[in-house]
Amino acid sequence: MEVWEGNRLKRLGDLFEIVKDEDSGDDESPTIILSGNLAKVRRIGAEMSRGRIVVEGDVGMHLGEGMKGGTIRVIGDAGPWVGCMMRGGLIEIEGSAGDYVGASYRGSREGMKGGTIIIHGDAGSEVGCFMKGGLIKIRGDAGQFVGVHMAGGTILVEGDCGGRAGAEMTDGKIILCGYVPSILPTFTIDDVKSSAKVNGEKIKGPFYRFIGDIAEDGKGRLFVSKPRNPHLNFYEKYL
Numbered sequence: 001m002e003v004w005e006g007n008r009l010k011r012l013g014d015l016f017e018i019v020k021d022e023d024s025g026d027d028e029s030p031t032i033i034l035s036g037n038l039a040k041v042r043r044i045g046a047e048m049s050r051g052r053i054v055v056e057g058d059v060g061m062h063l064g065e066g067m068k069g070g071t072i073r074v075i076g077d078a079g080p081w082v083g084c085m086m087r088g089g090l091i092e093i094e095g096s097a098g099d100y101v102g103a104s105y106r107g108s109r110e111g112m113k114g115g116t117i118i119i120h121g122d123a124g125s126e127v128g129c130f131m132k133g134g135l136i137k138i139r140g141d142a143g144q145f146v147g148v149h150m151a152g153g154t155i156l157v158e159g160d161c162g163g164r165a166g167a168e169m170t171d172g173k174i175i176l177c178g179y180v181p182s183i184l185p186t187f188t189i190d191d192v193k194s195s196a197k198v199n200g201e202k203i204k205g206p207f208y209r210f211i212g213d214i215a216e217d218g219k220g221r222l223f224v225s226k227p228r229n230p231h232l233n234f235y236e237k238y239l
Contacts, residue, residue: 042079055076064089065083065084066084067115068089072090072091074093081099082101085113091118093118093120097121102128109149114133119139123141126145130149134153136153136155138159139159140159147166147167150170150172151171153172157177161178166222167184170213170220171220179229180229208226210222
């Protein structure tokens with residue numbers, strides 16, 4: 001197997017110690033275990049279609065880029081662009097992740113289209129940028145612009161969230177269970193819901209449900225926790 005070190009193509013065995021375990025799965029569904037600090041190693045699991053990767057340590061940028069199937073588990077933190085342009089499979093990060101989880105590259109409108117990303121810690125800004133399908137779960141906090149340009153799929157943030165959630169979204173669902181500083185003026189309140197659904201699972205509310213981004217003729221649904229955001233109760237007079 002060949003990998004890039006800077007601008008030089010090298011054999012994987014020249015850079016890492018490789019040990020084959022007879023119990024690591026068959027050729028159709030192999031398991032690869034990577035141990036150590038891989039924070040400067042990029043594109044682990046890129047274009048992956050089957051099998052399983054376990055990383056025992058931190059990983060660098062572009063984890064699971066363009067992933068189509070299989071499972072990646074990171075026992076540590078991950079850099080930016082986790083699951084960018086992802087099509088299928090599962091990525092699970094036990095720690096935190098950087099910016100652009102499930103997003104598109106700069107200059108592209110092709111974000112995540114399928115699969116599931118679970119971040120047990122925090123995530124940076126622009127989670128799900130140009131997302132069109134799939135599911136992203138953030139167990140901790142998220143930065144600004146969650147779901148910016150979103151056109152489909154579901155994002156769940158169980159912690160607090162930065163501002164401008166759902167900016168320029170046209171479809172899809174964002175559920176924010178924690179504190180949100182404000183709602184963009186291009187979203188209109190639609191209802192107060194007792195719960196929100198994520199792939200059949202009920203997330204206990206109540207939630208304010210907003211529709212937007214109206215500036216984009218959007219029909220995206222933004223669910224915001226009512227108990228965690230008493231400063232938003234003025235919206236109730238518009239119901």
